Amino acid sequence: MDDLRIAILDYVRREYLEEDDDRTLTPTTRLISGGIVDSFSMVSLKRFLERKYDVKIPDADASPEAFDTVDSIAAVVERLAAVRA
Amino acid sequence: MDAAVAPPAVASFRDVYRAELDAIRSAGLFKEERLIHDPQGAEIEVEFPAGAAPKKVLNLCANNYLGLSSHPRVVAAAHAGLEKRGYGMSSVRFICGTQDIHRELERGLSGFLGTEETLLFSSCLDANAGVFEALFGEKDVLIADRLVHASIVDGMRLCKAMTDTYKHSDMGHLEEKLLEHADKRFRVVITDGVFSMDGDLAKLDEIVALAERHGALTFVDDSHATGFIGKTGRGTPEHFGVHGRVDLVTTTFGKALGGASGGCVSGRKELVDMCRQRARPYLFSNTLASVIVSGTLEVLDLVSESTERRDRLEENTLFWRKGLTEAGFDIKAGASPIVPVMLYDAKLAQDVARDLFAEGVYVVGFFFPVVAKGQARIRTQLSAAHTRAHLERALDAFVKVGRKHDILGKTKAEIVARYGL
Numbered sequence: 340m341d342d343l344r345i346a347i348l349d350y351v352r353r354e355y356l357e358e359d360d361d362r363t364l365t366p367t368t369r370l371i372s373g374g375i376v377d378s379f380s381m382v383s384l385k386r387f388l389e390r391k392y393d394v395k396i397p398d399a400d401a402s403p404e405a406f407d408t409v410d411s412i413a414a415v416v417e418r419l420a421a422v423r424a
Numbered sequence: 425m426d427a428a429v430a431p432p433a434v435a436s437f438r439d440v441y442r443a444e445l446d447a448i449r450s451a452g453l454f455k456e457e458r459l460i461h462d463p464q465g466a467e468i469e470v471e472f473p474a475g476a477a478p479k480k481v482l483n484l485c486a487n488n489y490l491g492l493s494s495h496p497r498v499v500a501a502a503h504a505g506l507e508k509r510g511y512g513m514s515s516v517r518f519i520c521g522t523q524d525i526h527r528e529l530e531r532g533l534s535g536f537l538g539t540e541e542t543l544l545f546s547s548c549l550d551a552n553a554g555v556f557e558a559l560f561g562e563k564d565v566l567i568a569d570r571l572v573h574a575s576i577v578d579g580m581r582l583c584k585a586m587t588d589t590y591k592h593s594d595m596g597h598l599e600e601k602l603l604e605h606a607d608k609r610f611r612v613v614i615t616d617g618v619f620s621m622d623g624d625l626a627k628l629d630e631i632v633a634l635a636e637r638h639g640a641l642t643f644v645d646d647s648h649a650t651g652f653i654g655k656t657g658r659g660t661p662e663h664f665g666v667h668g669r670v671d672l673v674t675t676t677f678g679k680a681l682g683g684a685s686g687g688c689v690s691g692r693k694e695l696v697d698m699c700r701q702r703a704r705p706y707l708f709s710n711t712l713a714s715v716i717v718s719g720t721l722e723v724l725d726l727v728s729e730s731t732e733r734r735d736r737l738e739e740n741t742l743f744w745r746k747g748l749t750e751a752g753f754d755i756k757a758g759a760s761p762i763v764p765v766m767l768y769d770a771k772l773a774q775d776v777a778r779d780l781f782a783e784g785v786y787v788v789g790f791f792f793p794v795v796a797k798g799q800a801r802i803r804t805q806l807s808a809a810h811t812r813a814h815l816e817r818a819l820d821a822f823v824k825v826g827r828k829h830d831i832l833g834k835t836k837a838e839i840v841a842r843y844g845l
Contacts, residue, residue: 357591357592374796374797377570377589379568379577379580379587379588379589380570380588380589382586382587382588383588383601383604386604
């Protein structure tokens, strides 16, 4: 697993799981449709990504579908970072 | 129209919703209403299943915390209000739907809650649906506890402000959010006073202190607290010594305050005045009928005259929590009269509720989506109308049913190992 996915997974664990929540998260775990991240709480994940990776994520790219797995989130970040570069 | 000759489009929607309803039934998640044949109280006659002869049972699932739903003075006041002010208003408030008693109730609530101004709504759900959209916009952020009531979630969805959440009652996480959103015009910290499914109290003293330190506003839905939490029943702000320091409070008259319907937003004058101008449930629907206003005014008199009922409720709560704990049930810790008995598995919760009904105790199993998956429970609720004899009888029934399902003295892990999640 690359550093980007490790960092997103780590953030999701810290931000959205309670301390006694022992669910296993992987890059393909369904975050929003799986009930781990609700749409109200997505803003902090979006802000974390924008700060850490110096990208601006348009609302259209921060849809529940695009943010449903760590893999799909990483794809959004990679695409926006490539455009910026 | 006969379904057999309905046009294809009609048959199609019937098929879609029948299939969905069947799926809900198959999953064991279908909610059924039980018909009650007499006034709300500690003991009620319930027809269940439909068509069965009504059965007298102990009621441990009502929001009738102070036992005022059928109080003779409240009923008499409602009758008098009906006679003096009629039945319907036939108008929204700002056209010709405001009577003198609507303002009298708003002033009475402001006095009781220790706030500057109050606005009535048809329900607290309507208050929560209207308040955020009326007051906040794109420059603001709403920061809610993750376990707030569904009506707050709905109200936040209707608002253009940014939304964020903090882990349940986690003050460190809340402070992180306040710092993260320091660039916003207004940051609004949103919480229930008493959380309806877990029965725990928000750490309102810490929340208010944090909000004040960071220049944020506070919003509390005190529906499961007004009338009985706090030494004189003024709610969680009184309990935590922050009376008058919460910017916005919403609450209901559908629980402790007579249990009929209606609610309000109460707090800083400018905020409430703006709701009177902009809150859509207020602008576009009739307010409370005079009969309910009159009954609620009498309830306010009753709870202001004496704390005897909230004191009895507190004693009943202590007795019930101690009894269940000593019997070996796994209950959510807390001090409120909402006492959840944890069973974790949805089917087990339903089976226990069914067996308790057979023993003459009316409770309901709660499971996903009302609570999180794997957190199924029976939510018991105490009332000042319960006598010690009622509660002893209910405890006997709980112990009998608990033994049948072998859950007494069992940990969460042991219950889950046997019944699953």
